[in-house]
Amino acid sequence: MSSLDIAESKNSQEFVEDWSADKQTYHVPWGKAMMWLFLVSDTFIFTCFLVGYLNVRRTTTDPWPYPSEVFALELFGHNLPLILIAIMTFVLITSSGTMAMAVRYAHFRDKKKVFWFMAITAFFGATFVGMQVFEWSKLISEGVRPWGNPFGAPQFGSIFFMVTGFHGLHVSIGVIYLLIVASKVRRGHYDKKDNYEIVEITGLYWHFVDLVWVFIFAFFYLW
Amino acid sequence: MSYVPIADQPDEMHDPQTFITKYIWSQDHKVIAIQYAGTAIAVGVVALVLSGLMRLQLGFPDTFTFIEPAEYYQYVTMHGMIMVVYLLTALFLGGFGNYLIPLQIGARDMVFPFLNMLSYWFYLLSVLILMASFFVPGGPTGAGWTLYPPQAITEGTPGAGAGIMLMLASLAVFVVAFTMGGLNYVTTVLQARTRGMTLMRMPLSVWGIFVATILGLFAFPALFVSAVMMSFDKLLGTSFFMPAMISLGEVVDYRGGSPILFQHLFWFFGHPEVYIVALPAFGLVSDVLSTHARRNIFGYRMMVWAIVAIGGLSFIVWAHHMYVSGMNPYFGFFFAFTTLIIAIPTAIKVYNWVLTLWQGNIRLTVPMLFAMGFIFTFIHGGLTGLFLGNVTIDLPLSDTYFVVAHFHMVMGVSPVMVVFAAIYHWFPKISGKMFDERLGKIHFWGTFLGTYAIYLPMHYLGFLGVPRRYFALGTTDFIPQSAFELNAAISVAAIFVGVLQIVFFINIFKSLWSGKKADPNPWDATSLEWLTPDTPPRHGNWGHELPTVYRWAYEYGSPGVKEDFVPQNLPPNEVQMENPGEKYKESEH
Numbered sequence: 069m070s071s072l073d074i075a076e077s078k079n080s081q082e083f084v085e086d087w088s089a090d091k092q093t094y095h096v097p098w099g100k101a102m103m104w105l106f107l108v109s110d111t112f113i114f115t116c117f118l119v120g121y122l123n124v125r126r127t128t129t130d131p132w133p134y135p136s137e138v139f140a141l142e143l144f145g146h147n148l149p150l151i152l153i154a155i156m157t158f159v160l161i162t163s164s165g166t167m168a169m170a171v172r173y174a175h176f177r178d179k180k181k182v183f184w185f186m187a188i189t190a191f192f193g194a195t196f197v198g199m200q201v202f203e204w205s206k207l208i209s210e211g212v213r214p215w216g217n218p219f220g221a222p223q224f225g226s227i228f229f230m231v232t233g234f235h236g237l238h239v240s241i242g243v244i245y246l247l248i249v250a251s252k253v254r255r256g257h258y259d260k261k262d263n264y265e266i267v268e269i270t271g272l273y274w275h276f277v278d279l280v281w282v283f284i285f286a287f288f289y290l291w
Numbered sequence: 292m293s294y295v296p297i298a299d300q301p302d303e304m305h306d307p308q309t310f311i312t313k314y315i316w317s318q319d320h321k322v323i324a325i326q327y328a329g330t331a332i333a334v335g336v337v338a339l340v341l342s343g344l345m346r347l348q349l350g351f352p353d354t355f356t357f358i359e360p361a362e363y364y365q366y367v368t369m370h371g372m373i374m375v376v377y378l379l380t381a382l383f384l385g386g387f388g389n390y391l392i393p394l395q396i397g398a399r400d401m402v403f404p405f406l407n408m409l410s411y412w413f414y415l416l417s418v419l420i421l422m423a424s425f426f427v428p429g430g431p432t433g434a435g436w437t438l439y440p441p442q443a444i445t446e447g448t449p450g451a452g453a454g455i456m457l458m459l460a461s462l463a464v465f466v467v468a469f470t471m472g473g474l475n476y477v478t479t480v481l482q483a484r485t486r487g488m489t490l491m492r493m494p495l496s497v498w499g500i501f502v503a504t505i506l507g508l509f510a511f512p513a514l515f516v517s518a519v520m521m522s523f524d525k526l527l528g529t530s531f532f533m534p535a536m537i538s539l540g541e542v543v544d545y546r547g548g549s550p551i552l553f554q555h556l557f558w559f560f561g562h563p564e565v566y567i568v569a570l571p572a573f574g575l576v577s578d579v580l581s582t583h584a585r586r587n588i589f590g591y592r593m594m595v596w597a598i599v600a601i602g603g604l605s606f607i608v609w610a611h612h613m614y615v616s617g618m619n620p621y622f623g624f625f626f627a628f629t630t631l632i633i634a635i636p637t638a639i640k641v642y643n644w645v646l647t648l649w650q651g652n653i654r655l656t657v658p659m660l661f662a663m664g665f666i667f668t669f670i671h672g673g674l675t676g677l678f679l680g681n682v683t684i685d686l687p688l689s690d691t692y693f694v695v696a697h698f699h700m701v702m703g704v705s706p707v708m709v710v711f712a713a714i715y716h717w718f719p720k721i722s723g724k725m726f727d728e729r730l731g732k733i734h735f736w737g738t739f740l741g742t743y744a745i746y747l748p749m750h751y752l753g754f755l756g757v758p759r760r761y762f763a764l765g766t767t768d769f770i771p772q773s774a775f776e777l778n779a780a781i782s783v784a785a786i787f788v789g790v791l792q793i794v795f796f797i798n799i800f801k802s803l804w805s806g807k808k809a810d811p812n813p814w815d816a817t818s819l820e821w822l823t824p825d826t827p828p829r830h831g832n833w834g835h836e837l838p839t840v841y842r843w844a845y846e847y848g849s850p851g852v853k854e855d856f857v858p859q860n861l862p863p864n865e866v867q868m869e870n871p872g873e874k875y876k877e878s879e880h
């Protein structure tokens with residue numbers, strides 16, 4: 069190795085240390101406060117989307133489609149309204165339960181259980197997104213587009229894709245977030261400082277995403 | 292899991308080693324602050340040049356033929372948006388917020404420095420996207436800084452293709468950048484204050500920035516959502532904001548959307564935005580006034596509550612921008628009412644500033660001049676706001692130069708006065724050098740008198756009914772010849788003020804290069820940022836031990852004390868008294 073190489077590798081080593089310095093320098097307790105704050109801000113985003121939805125539903129001149137008909141599924145020869153959404157909602161609510169279990173075991177420092185419950189939560193989340201993909205492709209095959217649909221007001225499709233898409237993005241990010249934290253838990257990353265706050269912070273985010281879904285469900289599918 | 296407050300945590304500062312981590316990809320709040328401020332001022336200069344071009348056209352129509360009507364609209368739009376969002380918001384929160392929060396509350400840095408660094412890089416990205424729109428086919432958007440649909444995205448409006456898309460994308464990225472920084476500012480103020488620094492001992496600068504950031508976290512989502520929805524209207528052909536209509540002789544593909552919805556969303560962001568700019572200015576100016584008047588700030592608690600009250604109220608006044616848009620008359624009544632209520636806490640603040648000066652031992656330094664200039668321009672702009680807040684008075688004045696004069700006084704000139712006051716005030720700490728007092732005074736008097744020469748006559752133009760956002764006035768019965776002469780005079784003043792800003796830049800660069808070495812505490816101030824072990828403060832701010840705070844930041848001219856100020860971190864038993872036998876008695880703060 070020439071001296072230049074050594075100088076470089078030293079530099080890049082320091083570079084990495086500089087970048088990760090915050091993790092060594094600061095503890096996590098502020099993290100929870102920051103997540104809460106973010107969620108309140110995010111609430112404003114979803115509220116604006118929903119207000120926009122309520123408003124265009126009033127201003128549009130075409131009749132609003134009946135969600136129970138649009139979101140029906142043919143299963144075993146029966147036409148079941150809203151069945152897919154019901155299952156999706158059930159899956160997401162269940163995942164909130166498994167997340168709560170993960171937080172509980174984090175208090176006991178039960179690494180293994182924390183890992184598994186977070187992994188299951190992520191699995192449920194991924195299932196939810198998968199079913200959403202199915203729902204989207206079904207509607208698209210029926211001719212629903214952001215700019216129009218065969219059932220009535222064009223805003224129906226616009227709002228549907230925008231709001232469920234934005235929520236689905238949140239769930240997908242949440243799944244990635246869960247998997248990252250879960251694998252770090254398993255590797256014992258948080259044992260170094262005996263600080264499992266991050267599990268709770270992830271949980272906050274996840275419960276929030278579930279809660280938002282309840283509102284979307286109520287405002288969009290049931291009405 | 293035992294919780295250790297940040298101020299009590301053992302030090303594990305890791306000082307950056309390489310040039311890149313120290314000055315470019317830096318996580319140090321002071322470096323990020325300077326990056327933010329530098330970028331903001333650079334785009335601010337672009338906006339200033341655009342305003343000069345507009346004034347050339349307005350003052351001397353048919354002379355500068357290289358300015359086409361479409362370009363005029365693009366200048367108006369970019370000027371307005373850059374000034375409000377990319378200059379003032381970024382400078383006050385990203386610049387001063389970053390620099391002052393950790394120093395004034397006695398922290399080593401923001402709580403999440405990495406996110407803070409990302410915030411700057413996203414801000415830079417948003418600026419680059421915005422600047423890119425000057426170079427795309429069709430140019431930047433000319434929809435007005437309010438970007439009202441339908442015209443913002445229909446053919447015929449300048450920049451209705453790529454220009455508006457880049458504007459919306461840039462705004463969305465800006466909101467992301469702001470959120471990353473904003474979460475840091477608020478959490479740092481809440482969680483990372485040093486021992487003894489209670490909320491009610493924080494300097495008002497921190498209070499102003501803190502509340503303004505909270506406003507931003509709640510208001511910017513509305514801008515984000517409207518940007519997303521409008522870009523879907525443009526790109527995907529949805530009809531959120533677009534009604535069925537005929538444009539350029541053709542029926543458009545849209546139907547059933549609501550343009551008024553956009554206006555509500557925009558102003559739900561837009562009005563708090565005014566206070567996102569104003570509240571930090573209120574805070575900073577309070578500190579400058581108190582320090583240079585050698586008087587404690589009058590009614591500190593009242594000042595804090597006024598900031599909080601104004602912040603809260605600013606969310607329920609937005610529709611006063613929509614009196615002419617078509618609204619239920621009861622709405623008009625409601626929003627006029629709330630608008631006038633906001634005047635009460637605002638007036639309290641103005642009285643308190645004036646009372647702070649009362650019987651003070653005023654030192655007419657450059658920052659003090661700018662701070663006092665702010666009081667003038669702010670009272671001025673505030674009073675015309677009372678007129679415009681009333682529906683019946685607003686109707687004839689809406690969209691005239693009276694409005695242009697009003698908002699420039701209240702949210703253009705006034706915050707800029709504070710920007711200069713704050714830059715001159717903190718420059719010795721930031722750079723370790725003194726600025727040139729004489730150049731500073733030339734800068735102040737030229738700017739202060741010049742802005743009056745620009746904006747006072749505009750009120751009169753407004754009364755005449757001269758409309759805003761017009762490329763040329765043409766020949767109309769109701770606009771007399773004198774209005775044209777006035778316009779020419781205004782333009783001369785505007786070009787003068789614009790060019791004069793060079794003095795400011797000369798002063799800054801000259802002082803950085805060859806300025807006198809600054810005293811660590813040149814203004815005899817009390818707050819923590821002046822009491823750092825090094826000037827300029829080093830990474831980590833405080834050396835080995837965090838400061839301990841014993842009192843508020845406004846202990847000036849206390850009776851019996853030898854010096855006319857008592858720093859926040861001086862233990863009570865070390866305070867020197869005029870009469871050595873006497874014991875220092877702590878005030879109640």
Ligand code: HEM
Pocket residue numbers: 342343345346367368370371372374375379434435436437695699702703704707745758759760761785788789
């Ligand atoms: C020397 C300083 C300045 C000059 C000469 C100036 C001049 C102008 C002019 C000529 C217009 C267009 C009026 C029209 O045609 O309707 C305008 C609009 C505007 N200016 Fe300034 N300006 C200055 C500083 C500022 C500052 C500091 C702000 C920060 C808030 C600001 C915010 C705005 C806004 C929001 C608009 C409205 C844009 C629109 O109508 O879409 N200006 N200014």
Ligand SMILES: [Cu+2]
Pocket residue numbers: 561562565608609611612
């Ligand atoms: Cu307003």
